[in-house]
Amino acid sequence: xxxxxxxxxxxxxxxxxxxxxxxxxxxxxxxxxxxxxxxxxxxxxxxxxxxxxxxxxxxxxxxxxxxxxxxxxxxxxxxxxxxxxxxxxxxxxxxxxxxxxxxxxxxxxxxxx
Amino acid sequence: xxxxxxxxxxxxxxxxxxxxxxxxxxxxxxxxxxxxxxxxxxxxxxxxxxxxxxxxxxxxxxxxxxxxxxxxxxxxxxxxxxxxxxxxxxxxxxxxxxxxxxxxxxxxxxxx
Numbered sequence: 001x002x003x004x005x006x007x008x009x010x011x012x013x014x015x016x017x018x019x020x021x022x023x024x025x026x027x028x029x030x031x032x033x034x035x036x037x038x039x040x041x042x043x044x045x046x047x048x049x050x051x052x053x054x055x056x057x058x059x060x061x062x063x064x065x066x067x068x069x070x071x072x073x074x075x076x077x078x079x080x081x082x083x084x085x086x087x088x089x090x091x092x093x094x095x096x097x098x099x100x101x102x103x104x105x106x107x108x109x110x111x112x113x
Numbered sequence: 114x115x116x117x118x119x120x121x122x123x124x125x126x127x128x129x130x131x132x133x134x135x136x137x138x139x140x141x142x143x144x145x146x147x148x149x150x151x152x153x154x155x156x157x158x159x160x161x162x163x164x165x166x167x168x169x170x171x172x173x174x175x176x177x178x179x180x181x182x183x184x185x186x187x188x189x190x191x192x193x194x195x196x197x198x199x200x201x202x203x204x205x206x207x208x209x210x211x212x213x214x215x216x217x218x219x220x221x222x223x224x225x
Contacts, residue, residue: 042201042215043157056212090156097211100145100203104156 003027004105006091012111015081021108023074023091031097032074034066035090037107043090049074050097081112116140117204119216128225132189136202136216139183146178146185147213149201157201161187192223 004025013019025032031050035043048056049068057066063085065077074091088109092102118137126132136146145164149157163169163176163185175188185204189196199220203213 040218042203042217045212048211088156100147100205100211100213101159101162102147102213103159107156109154 004091004093004103006089006105006108008108009106010109010111012113013078013081014113015083017081018077018079020078021076021089021091021110023076023105024072025074025091025093025103025105026072027093027103028071029093029095029103030071031094031099032068033090033092033094033102034074034076035092035104036085037088037090047076048097055097078110081110083112086110086112116206116214117202117216119200119202119219121217122220123222124219125222125224126192128192128194128223130192132192132196132221132223134187134189134200134202134219134221136185136187136204137183138185138204138214140204140206140214141180141183142208143183143204143206143214145205146176147203148174148176148187149203150196151199151201151218153198189221194223194225197221197223 034046037043047066067075088107090107091105094102148161151157161176163178169176173190177186199218201218202216
């Protein structure tokens with residue numbers, strides 16, 4: 001059983017919609033990550049939060065907006081997405097930013113129509 | 114040259130045999146390595162990590178690291194059909210800003 005949860009499991013949205021992905025971890029970790037994964041590719045890092053502060057933004061388009069309300073929660077706000085943004089969005093956490101042992105949530109399968 | 118390289122496979126292994134998954138890396142500064150298992154449509158699951166040269170065993174899994182040869186491997190003993198998945202190798206390097214450097218993954222198929 002994963003201790004990183006993500007909602008929703010699946011999301012279909014139009015290009016004009018606004019939606020949010022949610023992630024929660026119950027391990028007391030202080031670093032949280034958003035990844036994007038396309039089929040047959042490894043995960044691609046999008047954002048890193050460390051102690052609730054954004055520490056890495058991998059040049060992600062502004063239509064993706066992360067938010068970390070507290071040390072257990074991580075959101076990804078989506079607006080005006082493109083069909084090529086369709087992917088599996090993964091949340092992960094680690095003890096802290098310098099700890100490479102990252103534990104993934106089950107992911108949200110996003111389809112943009 | 115990719116920083117972490119894996120053969121994409123598929124690697125087909127008969128049930129009960131040893132599956133050997135390999136990963137090479139280009140940066141001699143890389144310090145630690147992680148093996149993730151990913152079932153189709155699911156998220157990656159951390160199964161092993163190794164920091165030091167040599168072998169590390171955990172149940173049916175053995176990770177091997179050879180820093181001189183810049184080579185990492187994962188052995189799965191007594192392979193089961195449930196081991197069929199994509200195995201991702203990820204490494205670190207000192208200037209990676211604490212990011213994992215991912216290989217493309219090897220698809221493993223265990224044939225009953």
